[in-house]
Amino acid sequence: MTGKIYIVGIGPGSSEFLTKKAIDTVKNSDYTVGSTRAIELFDDVKNKIAFNVKELLDKLEEGVELAIKGNTVSILSTGDPGFSGVLNTVLRISSEKGFDKQNIEVIPGISSLQLAAARTQIQWDNANVMTFHGRENIEDILPVINNGKTTIALPSRKVKDMAQFLLDNGVEEDREVVVCERLSYPDERIVESTLKEIAESEFTYMCIMVIY
Template identity: 40%
Template sequence: MGRILVIGTGPGNEKYLTPVARVALEKAQAVAGGSRALMLVSRGKRKFQIKNNLHELESFVRENMDKTVAVLTSGDPGIFSILKFLLEKFDSDEIEVIPGISSLQLCFARFRETWEDVRLISLHGRNHENISSVVRNNRKVAIFTDSRNSPQKVAEKLLKELGNLKAGVCCNLTSEDEIIVRSNLMEIASGNFPENSIVVIWSE
């Protein structure tokens, strides 16, 4: 019986793929992941591109359980990743998790801050009606934004409801187009940032 390796591929640039993750990826005979992650995979391996097709992903993994099959996640598997789905569908004893460097870690590294006290919110594919309440009740909040809830929209909502708090945004981490801004909600609300970013709010 093979194993399911859930491998964190880091925040984007291949330089941030850990040595342990690289070795695990080489061991895998079948690999599933997003289009960018699959670019890390050498020829000769069975590949499956993850889109909006979780049922097909489950089938691909089951079909390759006689081998070592890897499922690639961006960042770290422990933060808003496909790992939760896999744990619902497979026995945890069949799964090995290989951590990666998350965009959250790198964002706070860019801000030169610790993040053990941060409250996380993901707006990927969902609305968060209580976002202002969460920010009001936590000293430090990190928000993963998406196309429906861009950094600008999030900042506008919080600015209207909570005032001009200290805020920052991290975009396109590890790429040539990386953007790091540390300012306030007003500046972010009036800015132009990629949709998939991390907004950090300091309410101290």
């Protein structure tokens, strides 16, 4: 018997941004794999496999192995699985273990990037969209930062570090920046300021930078 894997986008963090498809998929799954914070968004979960960051790969492998045994498994991914999500990792593990890609379905979710664009009223199909989660090549932002388009970025480091990097590489200190912090949560914060002031400010790791 062949199982099924659903890679489920859970949105930016609030249950308000869960899609009905995501809710129904998790409800009908034999197992649900995800961070504790992600799993807690759902009211109806049969068997929970929660993990912290250090356990991520081991738990994803466990999820794939359960599917190989014939189970239906939902793997939760913050935002949208295809944008700084677990899509590629799950596909790689599945391939290594011989699980047929045809038995994997991606349930898209609302990315925090989309919510940042909505909060700042940006038509984001004409923006530079960049993620640096899990990447160290922050210099990739330099060729596009002055191309006349708004840049929406997920920093890999602290927001202040990215702001300082841009200042160190010649971006003007009065450049307009909006930091969208903890989007969709009760303590959501939208800060409009200059690049220089952002480089001198503290934010949590859950941020989007919008650079005009």
